[in-house]
Each structure stands twice: as structure tokens, then as C-alpha cells.
Amino acid sequence: MxxxxxxxxxxxxxxxxxxxxxxxxLLPSEIELAESYVCARATVNRAMRELTEEGIVERKRxxxxxxRMSPLRxxxxxxxxxxxxxxxLGAAYAYRLIAREETTAPGWLGARFEVAETAPVLHLTxxxxxxxxxYQLEDRWINLEALPEAAAVDFEGRGPNEWLLETVPYTDAExxxxxxxxxxxxxxxxxxxxxxxxxxxxxxxxxxxxxxxHVRLVFRRxxxxxxxx
Amino acid sequence: MxxxxxxxxxxxxxxxxxxxxxxxxLLPSEIELAESYVCARATVNRAMRELTEEGIVERKRxxxxxxRMSPLRxxxxxxxxxxxxxxxLGAAYAYRLIAREETTAPGWLGARFEVAETAPVLHLTxxxxxxxxxYQLEDRWINLEALPEAAAVDFEGRGPNEWLLETVPYTDAExxxxxxxxxxxxxxxxxxxxxxxxxxxxxxxxxxxxxxxHVRLVFRRxxxxxxxx
DNA sequence: GAGTGGTCTAGACCACGCC
DNA sequence: GCGTGGTCTAGACCACTCG
Numbered sequence: 472m473x474x475x476x477x478x479x480x481x482x483x484x485x486x487x488x489x490x491x492x493x494x495x496x497l498l499p500s501e502i503e504l505a506e507s508y509v510c511a512r513a514t515v516n517r518a519m520r521e522l523t524e525e526g527i528v529e530r531k532r533x534x535x536x537x538x539r540m541s542p543l544r545x546x547x548x549x550x551x552x553x554x555x556x557x558x559x560l561g562a563a564y565a566y567r568l569i570a571r572e573e574t575t576a577p578g579w580l581g582a583r584f585e586v587a588e589t590a591p592v593l594h595l596t597x598x599x600x601x602x603x604x605x606y607q608l609e610d611r612w613i614n615l616e617a618l619p620e621a622a623a624v625d626f627e628g629r630g631p632n633e634w635l636l637e638t639v640p641y642t643d644a645e646x647x648x649x650x651x652x653x654x655x656x657x658x659x660x661x662x663x664x665x666x667x668x669x670x671x672x673x674x675x676x677x678x679x680x681x682x683x684x685h686v687r688l689v690f691r692r693x694x695x696x697x698x699x700x
Numbered sequence: 701m702x703x704x705x706x707x708x709x710x711x712x713x714x715x716x717x718x719x720x721x722x723x724x725x726l727l728p729s730e731i732e733l734a735e736s737y738v739c740a741r742a743t744v745n746r747a748m749r750e751l752t753e754e755g756i757v758e759r760k761r762x763x764x765x766x767x768r769m770s771p772l773r774x775x776x777x778x779x780x781x782x783x784x785x786x787x788x789l790g791a792a793y794a795y796r797l798i799a800r801e802e803t804t805a806p807g808w809l810g811a812r813f814e815v816a817e818t819a820p821v822l823h824l825t826x827x828x829x830x831x832x833x834x835y836q837l838e839d840r841w842i843n844l845e846a847l848p849e850a851a852a853v854d855f856e857g858r859g860p861n862e863w864l865l866e867t868v869p870y871t872d873a874e875x876x877x878x879x880x881x882x883x884x885x886x887x888x889x890x891x892x893x894x895x896x897x898x899x900x901x902x903x904x905x906x907x908x909x910x911x912x913x914h915v916r917l918v919f920r921r922x923x924x925x926x927x928x929x
Numbered sequence: 930g931a932g933t934g935g936t937c938t939a940g941a942c943c944a945c946g947c948c
Numbered sequence: 949g950c951g952t953g954g955t956c957t958a959g960a961c962c963a964c965t966c967g
Contacts, residue, residue, distance in 0.1 A: 473937065487869075488908065494869060500952065511938045516953075532945045533952045540866070545776045546875050637769075642717060646775050647926035650879035650897040668879040668897035679717065697876035702956065729933060740957045745934075761964045762933045935963075944954080 474510040479518035482508075484527065487538055498528065498536040546700045550646065550674075552632055553599045553607055553688075562601035566630050569660065570596040573615070573622065580612055583675060584682040591615040593622060597630050598660050605661045610687040617681045632686070639683055641676035648672050648696070651689065663692040670694045703739040708747035711737075713756070716767055727757065727765040775929045779875065779903075781861055782828045782836055782917075791830035795859050798889065799825040802844070802851065809841055812904060813911040820844040822851060826859055827889050834890045839916040846910045861915070870905035870912055877901050877925070880918065892921040899923045 486492040498504070501519065505512040519536055522528045526545065530536045557564045572594045581588045593613040599606050611631050613621045624634060653667040661669070671689045675682070715721040727733070730748065734741040748765060751757045755774070759765045786793045801823045810817045822842040828835050840860050842850045853863060882896040890898070900918045904911070 475936075488871060502952090511940090512953095513939085513955095514937060516955090517936090519953085530953065531947095532954080533947055533950085535952065545778045547774045547776045549774045640716075640723065643928065645926065645928045647924045648877055648899070649922070649924040650899040652897045666895065668881045670877070670879040670899075693878070695876045695878040697874065699872065699874045704955075731933090740959090741934095742936095742958085743956060745936090746955090748934085759934065760966095761935080762931085762966050764933065930967090932966090933964085936961085938960080939958100941957080942955085945952085947951090948949085 474508045474514065476514050476518040476521070479504070479508055479510075479515060480522060483518070483522060487527065492538050494538050494540045496538045498538070500535060546698050548696065548698055552636065553609075553630070554633065557599065557601045557606055560601055562604075562606075565600035565602075566628075567598045567600070568595065568626050569598055570594075571626065576612070576614075580685060584614070584685060586614055586616070586682050595626055595631055597626065599630065604691070606691055608657060608660050608689045610689070612685045614682045614684065617678065617683050631684075635684060639678065641683055642679050643677040644674060645676075646672060646674045653689075653692075657689060661689065661691050667692050670696070703737045703743065705743050705747040705750070708733070708737055708739075708744060709751060712747070712751060716756070721767050723767050723769045725767045727767070729764060775927050777925065777927055781865065782838075782859070783862065786828065786830045786835055789830055791833075791835075794829040794831075795857075796827045796829070797824065797855050798827055799823075800855065805841070805843075809914060813843070813914060815843055815845070815911050824855055824860055826855065828859065833920070835920055837886060837889050837918045839918070841914045843911045843913065846907065846912050860913075864913060868907065868912055871908050872906040873903060874905075875901060875903045882918075882921075886918060890918070890920050896921050899925070 483492070483498070492498070499507070501512050501515045504515045508515065519528065519530065523530050527539060528536050529539050551559075554564045574592060574594055576584065576586050576588055576590045576592045578588060580586070580592070581590070593615055595609070595611040595613070597609040597611065599609065609630065609632070613631065615622055618639060626634065649671055651669055651671045653661065653663050653665055653669050655665050658665040658667065663669070669689050669692060671687060673685070673687045675685045677683060712721070712727075721727070728736070730741050730744045733744045737744065748757065748759065752759050756768060757765050758768050783793045803821060803823055805813065805815050805817055805819045805821045807817060809815070809821070810819070822844055824838070824840040824842070826838040826840065828838065838859065838861070842860065844851055847868060855863065878900055880898055880900045882890065882892050882894055882898050884894050887894040887896065892898070898918050898921060900916060902914070902916045904914045906912060
């Protein structure tokens with residue numbers, strides 16, 4: 472029965488949990504820990520490295536390893552495909568294409584995207600349903616210079632997000648969350664009142680510096696994005 | 701000049717980026733990779749383990765290592781202290797306590813928190829400024845059963861978030877983001893119109909199952925939470 | 930059964946950062 | 949300088965899972 476790096480992690484965590492190790496406390500060096508756990512230093516190292524990545528401890532050469540003053544943790548959100556998000560709610564997923572237009576990039580998009588305003592883009596508006604209820608309104612722009620084949624796809628049966636996921640990888644993405652008012656047509660599609668406060672996400676993706684797609688996702692009234700950490 | 705795990709990661713990533721490795725492709729086994737990179741298998745293993753954690757590849761015993769079909773990535777958000785958030789904007793931070801009251805937990809809080817409705821709580825309302833502009837309205841509830849010493853603190857000079865961070869660790873936290881309407885007093889404090897759509901975060905933390913604090917943070921109009929990934 | 934990844938060991942060298 | 953963590957090596961055993 473040897474000591475695993477998981478057991479070492481669990482032991483350190485339990486010592487923090489029950490107060491035997493307080494925030495700011497200095498831990499023994501890897502060599503000392505390896506002796507006390509009777510294992511190789513590499514095993515201790517892996518345990519401590521993972522605790523570092525998880526934001527539990529802080530390490531500095533020469534200074535040693537300390538329990539973080541306030542465990543710096545970051546919340547992580549998976550960015551699921553809307554179909555899976557809805558199916559995870561236990562509802563049936565349905566999709567409808569509302570509008571489709573080939574045009575040129577409007578000014579705000581050009582600025583965010585670093586594409587010329589004359590660039591050809593495909594503009595799609597779609598609605599995603601959870602059962603019979605509208606769930607999310609999708610306002611999508613696809614850069615046809617980067618992705619000319621998108622012009623040949625009719626997005627009637629399947630949403631552009633799923634098509635894009637299968638078709639193009641990306642190297643960079645930016646996502647932001649904010650609140651917005653329901654405009655008149657938005658309220659009509661989402662079944663809420665004009666002026667209602669709605670949660671929205673905007674995402675842009677690039678492939679090696681070239682803009683691929685920008686999407687604005689407006690959720691139905693009352694939507695919450697939640698995570699535990 | 702030895703081969704590091706970082707170089708191996710970078711090499712694999714570049715092969716994915718330029719198409720030499722396509723989504724779904726099977727990579728050579730660790731032993732083969734170690735031979736071709738002329739390094740120890742542990743070095744290859746670390747590179748591949750990190751690529752797995754980052755969602756770039758998928759590994760199964762016996763089946764081998766594959767490039768993920770669609771790189772499953774998660775967005776990460778640091779949850780900074782509001783003071784640092786504001787200072788990072790280049791603005792001066794200021795704080796004001798608006799209201800303070802010792803009371804018992806309202807029903808909705810008891811439900812979220814699993815504390816009795818008779819539990820004593822400290823209810824604080826505070827405003828955080830970026831320069832002269834209101835930035836965030838904080839509506840905080842502290843469980844006085846878990847943290848009786850909070851009753852003795854006047855939160856005049858410093859916000860409860862900073863006090864809590866220094867004072868109590870937590871084992872579990874839940875955070876959620878949504879949109880809300882500005883109520884009348886909220887609009888007055890944040891300098892916006894009643895009914896404006898505002899972005900809000902709600903966070904609850906626990907220490908080993910015991911509720912510590914619940915906070916609702918309502919941001920000024922137009923606030924966006926952004927990350928790249 | 931056999932091949933793959935998962936982990937541990939014992940040892941080594943190095944880079945960083947205090948003193 | 950010197951102690952700490954960061955990394956690499958060569959070898960080993962094990963656990964899972966596919967055929």
C-alpha cells in the first residue's frame with residue numbers, strides 16, 4: 472500500500488478544512504513531506520502542483536509553499552451547445568430559422584471583428600425552444616471570407632452553432648455576459664414584454680487571427696447561469 | 701538541450717492548428733512519442749495529461765489518445781474583489797455603507813441557505829464607486845450563527861467582502877449571473893433609470909455545510925463580464 | 930491476453946529568489 | 949551561497965478496456 476498523490480492532496484485539504492493548517496501557513500518542503508508521507512518527492516510534487524493549480528496553495532522557490540490567504544478560485548463555466556443545455560433541463564429541443572441574409576458587415580461588427588465593412592457576411596436569426604417555450608434567441612454573423620461554404624448551407628433543419636462546431640475549429644474566443652432590454656421583435660419571439668431585462672451572452676471566435684463568427688444569444692426572461700466552485 | 705513537456709505540448713498544438721492533426725485523429729502511444737521526441741515517457745505523459753485537462757485531446761486506456769472532435773473548452777472567470785476590479789479599470793475606489801440591520805433570515809434566504817427563518821442575520825447594503833461614479837450595489841446577508849463576530853464590526857470604512865475574505869474561508873460556493881430590473885432605490889443609488897436592465901451576480905458560500913454569507917451584486921448599467929479562452 | 934495510459938520511485942540537474 | 953520548487957530520466961508495476 473503506497474501513498475498516492477491523491478491521498479496527499481486529500482490529507483492537506485482536510486488539514487486546511489479542520490484548521491490544522493491556517494491560511495498563510497507555511498508547509499514543510501517537498502523533501503520533508505516526502506519523508507513524512509514515505510514516498511518519492513515527485514509524488515509530493517504532483518500533489519502540490521495540483522493544489523497550486525486549484526488555487527489552494529501558493530508556491531515560490533526558496534520561499535516554500537503556503538496556504539493561500541483567501542483561496543483564489545475561479546469559477547468555470549462550460550459553454551454548452553444550446554441543444555444539450557435544453558436536453559439537460561429534461562425538455563425537448565426544437566429549432567427554427569427566422570431570418571437569413573447575405574450582406575456586408577455592419578460597422579459595430581467590423582470594429583469588434585477587425586474585418587472590413589465591405590466584407591461579405593451571412594446574417595442569421597434563429598430561435599431555440601425548450602419544449603414549446605422559446606428559450607434562446609440567436610443573432611449570428613458568419614464571415615464569408617473565412618467560411619465561404621457557409622453560403623451554401625440552408626440552416627433550416629439545424630442551427631448554425633452545431634454546423635460551425637463540426638466544421639471549423641477556432642484558436643481564440645471571447646465571450647461576454649451582460650443584461651439587455653427586450654426590443655419589440657425580441658419580446659415577440661421570446662414571449663416576454665418589451666423592455667424586460669434579459670440575460671445575454673456574446674461570443675466571437677477567430678482562427679489564427681481571422682474572424683470566423685460572432686453571435687449574440689439572448690435568453691428567455693429569468694434565465695440564470697449558475698455554477699458551483 | 702533536452703525536450704521539455706512544454707515543447708511537446710506546443711508541437712502537438714501546432715500540428716492541430718495547421719491541420720497536420722485533425723479532430724478525431726489518433727496520436728501515437730506514449731512510448732512511441734517518447735522515442736520520436738527522444739525523451740522519457742513521463743515527459744510525454746505530462747504533456748498529454750495537460751492537453752487532456754485543457755480539453756484538447758481525449759485519452760482512453762488501450763484505445764489511445766485522440767484529438768477531440770470539438771475542443772471542449774470552458775470559460776473561466778476570476779471572481780475578483782470589487783476594489784481590485786475597479787482599480788484595474790484605472791479608477792479610484794470608494795466605498796459607502798448605506799444600511800445595516802440585525803434581523804432574522806427572510807424566507808427566500810432560508811430556502812437558499814438551509815438556515816432556519818429564525819436565524820439571526822446581519823443585513824448590509826453597500827455601494828462601491830469607480831471614481832465618482834457608482835459601480836456596484838451590494839446587498840449582503842451574513843449568518844450570525846456561523847459568524848457572531850460580524851455583529852461587532854462596523855462596516856463603515858471597509859466593505860464586508862474584504863472583511864469576510866480575511867476572516868473566514870469557505871469550502872463551497874455557488875455563483876449565478878442573471879439580469880434584473882432596477883428598482884426605484886436601486887436606480888437612485890446606481891444613477892440609472894428605474895426599470896433599466898442591469899447585470900447581477902449572486903453568490904452564496906458555505907463552510908462545511910454551514911451557510912456563511914449570501915450576496916447580491918448589482919452592477920451599473922451597461923456592465924459586461926468578459927473573458928477570452 | 931495484450932496494449933494503452935496512470936502512477937510511483939530514486940536519482941539528478943537546474944532556475945529562481947532570498948540573504 | 950544555498951534552499952526551494954521545477955523538471956527530466958529510466959525503470960517499474962498496475963488498471964482499465966478492447967478485441
